[in-house]
Amino acid sequence: MERVIRRTRDKAVEAPAATPSRREAKPARAATQRPQAAKPAYEKRTIALVYDFDGTLCPRPMQEYAFLPKIGVDAAAFWKESNKIALEQGADPLITYMHLLYKKAKAAGIRIDREDLVAQGRQVELFPGVMTWFDEIDAYVRTHEQAENVGVRHYLISSGLAEIIEGTPIYKRFHNVFASEYWFEAYDLPYPKRVITDTGKTQYLFRINKGVENLSHSINNHMPENVRPIPFSHMVYYGDGDTDVPSMAVMRKNGGHAISVHAPGKPKEKCIDLFKAGRCDFFAAADYRKGSELFRRTSLLLDRILADIRVEEEIWRLGREIEGKAPR
Numbered sequence: 001m002e003r004v005i006r007r008t009r010d011k012a013v014e015a016p017a018a019t020p021s022r023r024e025a026k027p028a029r030a031a032t033q034r035p036q037a038a039k040p041a042y043e044k045r046t047i048a049l050v051y052d053f054d055g056t057l058c059p060r061p062m063q064e065y066a067f068l069p070k071i072g073v074d075a076a077a078f079w080k081e082s083n084k085i086a087l088e089q090g091a092d093p094l095i096t097y098m099h100l101l102y103k104k105a106k107a108a109g110i111r112i113d114r115e116d117l118v119a120q121g122r123q124v125e126l127f128p129g130v131m132t133w134f135d136e137i138d139a140y141v142r143t144h145e146q147a148e149n150v151g152v153r154h155y156l157i158s159s160g161l162a163e164i165i166e167g168t169p170i171y172k173r174f175h176n177v178f179a180s181e182y183w184f185e186a187y188d189l190p191y192p193k194r195v196i197t198d199t200g201k202t203q204y205l206f207r208i209n210k211g212v213e214n215l216s217h218s219i220n221n222h223m224p225e226n227v228r229p230i231p232f233s234h235m236v237y238y239g240d241g242d243t244d245v246p247s248m249a250v251m252r253k254n255g256g257h258a259i260s261v262h263a264p265g266k267p268k269e270k271c272i273d274l275f276k277a278g279r280c281d282f283f284a285a286a287d288y289r290k291g292s293e294l295f296r297r298t299s300l301l302l303d304r305i306l307a308d309i310r311v312e313e314e315i316w317r318l319g320r321e322i323e324g325k326a327p328r
């Protein structure tokens with residue numbers, strides 16, 4: 001029922017918010033099927049902040065906090081072996097790690113089911129300020145002088161495991177979570193149900209953009225830019241490295257925004273590379289506390305997006321006016 005509570009917090013209750021999330025598992029209602037009686041209003045008033053997880057919201061790959069220690073495997077050795085197998089076998093690195101994780105657990109005689117993974121999520125460490133970030137950002141927009149009827153949504157797109165993310169204290173803060181996932185009952189070893197690769201992440205950006213978040217609906221149907229509920233220009237993507245390059249490229253090429261983060265006090269070379277290559281608008285330490293550089297730079301982008309929404313709304317209103325369909 002927390003979905004309902006959150007939905008009421010979401011001020012953009014018009015078209016974009018009508019799109020059901022994965023967890024609601026209801027069929028999506030196309031924008032064109034909205035009741036005709038509804039008072040016409042400018043509908044693109046949702047801002048989407050989209051996050052990578054590992055290295056962006058938490059310092060290390062999420063499997064390193066509980067899964068690998070539990071089966072007695074050294075993290076560096078695990079990733080090295082996984083990448084080596086993927087290279088030798090010409091296998092996808094994400095499928096390879098998901099397979100190897102459970103092969104190692106089986107070899108160690110440790111059974112880890114879905115509930116165990118969710119429980120592991122509680123041990124995941126988050127960067128400073130992540131716990132308060134969502135409320136602070138929502139408050140920033142809510143109290144902004146240009147933010148009337150504008151809502152903010154937070155989305156997560158991760159190659160990590162949905163079950164572990166579900167166990168983290170921030171899971172409920174996301175409007176939707178797209179992450180890799182296992183089948184737990186189908187085979188002896190859990191089998192990948194959905195694998196989100198670096199390039200695969202971009203599919204979910206388009207799902208958010210087009211309002212097609214129900215995964216049973218194809219994302220490939222053509223949808224003109226002007227009817228997409230959350231334009232890329234209303235979206236900000238947060239990532240930490242090379243695995244985010246496809247997502248950042250999609251964002252930037254489509255008029256959206258991106259911010260690169262690095263662990264506080266750690267080298268920022270990767271961020272500088274991404275910045276120089278035009279992959280991101282800004283970079284900052286992954287310090288999510290109010291008053292941090294990351295918060296300030298995010299606020300600058302939000303200021304711009306809010307101003308854009310007001311301009312776009314006025315253009316829309318003027319267009320209705322000259323067609324004799326003035327909205328108010």
Ligand SMILES: [Mg+2]
Binds near residue numbers: 053054239240241
């Ligand atoms: Mg990452």
